[in-house]
Amino acid sequence: MDKEQKLPAVFSQLAEKLRDISRTSNHLDEKLKSAYTIVATDHPLVRADGRHDDAKGIQQLLNLADRKKGIHIVFPPGLYTLRRPLRLKPNTFFEADDNSIFRKKHHGPMLLNLRRRNRMRAYRGNGNLIIRGGTWDTNYPAYRGGTSFVLAHAENVIIEQLRLVEHGGGHAIELNAVRHIEVRHCQFLGYDDRGGKRTYSEAIQLDLAKARRVFPWGGSVFDQTTCQDIWVHHNSFGPSETKGSWGRAIGSHSATADRWHERIFVTDNVMKETLQWAVRAYSWRNVVLYNNRIESCGGGIAIHPNHVDGRNDTDSKNRPTGRSNPIKNFLVIQNTICGGGNYASAIRLKGDEQSPITGAYLRGNHVESYTGRGVLVTGTADERSRSF
Structure with a gap:
């Protein structure tokens, strides 16, 4: 040109x-x-040991975003086993250490911002x-x-x-x-x-x-x-x-x-x-x-x-x-x-x-x-x- x-x-x-x-x-x-901050492994169901399923405990933490009007979850080093997808709520900060590993052990996505029953439209999800x-x-x-x-x-x-x-x-x-x-x-x-x-x-x-x-x-x-x-x-x-x-x-x-x-x-x-x-x-x-x-x-x-x-x-x-x-x-x-x-x-x-x-x-x-x-x-x- x-x-x-x-x-x-x-x-x-x-x-x-x-x-x-x-x-x-x-x-x-x-x-x-x-936002309200919590360390993931403080939850009794989040062990990050590579053996136990951590997804249920992580999801319970993610659900706090609704009640707290925002949440900041900090994930220390460890091996987090996910036997189900994680679902994000609005106003969520998911912060993992560089030495954190999230390993999938199911046949779906790892992380979504919606549930099947949602009816999201435009950019309002x-x-x-x-x-x-x-x-x-x-x-x-x-x-x-x-x-x-x-x-x-x-x-x-x-x-x-x-x-x-x-x-x-x-x-x-x-x-x-x-x-x-x-x-x-x-x-x-x-x-x-x-x-x-x-x-x-x-x-x-x-x-x-x-x-x-x-x-x-x-x-x-x-x-x-x-x-x-x-x-x-x-x-x-x-x-x-x-x-x-x-x-x-x-x-x-x-x-x-x-x-x-x-x-x-x-x-x-x-x-x-x-x-x-x-x-x-x-x-x-x-x-x-x-x-x-x-x-x-x-x-x-x-x-x-x-x-x-x-x-x-x-x-x-x-x-x-x-x-x-x-x-x-x-x-x-x-x-x-x-x-x-x-x-x-x-x-x-x-x-x-x-x-x-x-x-x-x-x-x-x-x-x-x-x-x-x-x-x-x-x-x-x-x-x-x-x-x-």
Whole structure:
């Protein structure tokens, strides 16, 4: 892009939104640190010895959030056995020591912010949450269940400084119909694609409240609420000592006509050896992808409208529209993509004639030792969208 050419005002607005997300997170951190605080192992049912089930006692502590109008639970070092999912209430700070391990021994998610009988809609569900620290061991293949963290219909959530490991299928984190979310300084290590059946699965998936087939955990009203104001930064994604890497590190794979995930920021992450894309922006708009390092992945960064397939192009009343969503405003700058390329391009922008991509700016990206295409751009509205 010519040095004299100025970026549209929308990117200045996105920068301000990023500052707003940061301010919201800081406020939430200060609020919940001063909430009613308890040490988990003070509860008689929480032993952290690797033998007894700790989930019942932990859940009793989590339920105190309703009565105390907020709770801060501190988990000392130890091995916490979870024989049932944990359910978060609003205004909960779940703080684990770096030497805490939570090991799943059941066939469901590890942590959810809803119950099956809930009827959550829009962003009015169980929010104001901080999940910090510890190693969360999904323990696959001994136990199935796919996705570890399920967060839906909520706002104001921080997930930070934790390790999510040893998955089989599913996602590490499902973000569904949420806004004002930060995922930062986490590690996502080890994934089994179940014999090639889940090569597309994301470690962090952004999804919308579309239908039971894409959100099978119950508790949600399928009102087509999307994700907004999401910042994923300073995380690492890759293989573990016993399993390979993810299908995709961050992305989406379902959509609804005339609905978008908006104001999505993916910055300063390291993504290694994904089977498909490192990042797949699928029916997203107003997006910043900055300073990510992508190493030996099948593909790099993909910017795609939703498919016209009778499923992803249906509207909120489940009527096929026969067209994809127009997508716009992508700032893709200073990303490094090295090695890999056996699946697709290093950077791919793929619009179509009916719904072209507008306002896509690529600048300062570096591609090296890549076996696939470097940059592939189709279906853009004007030459400015092709500025590198």
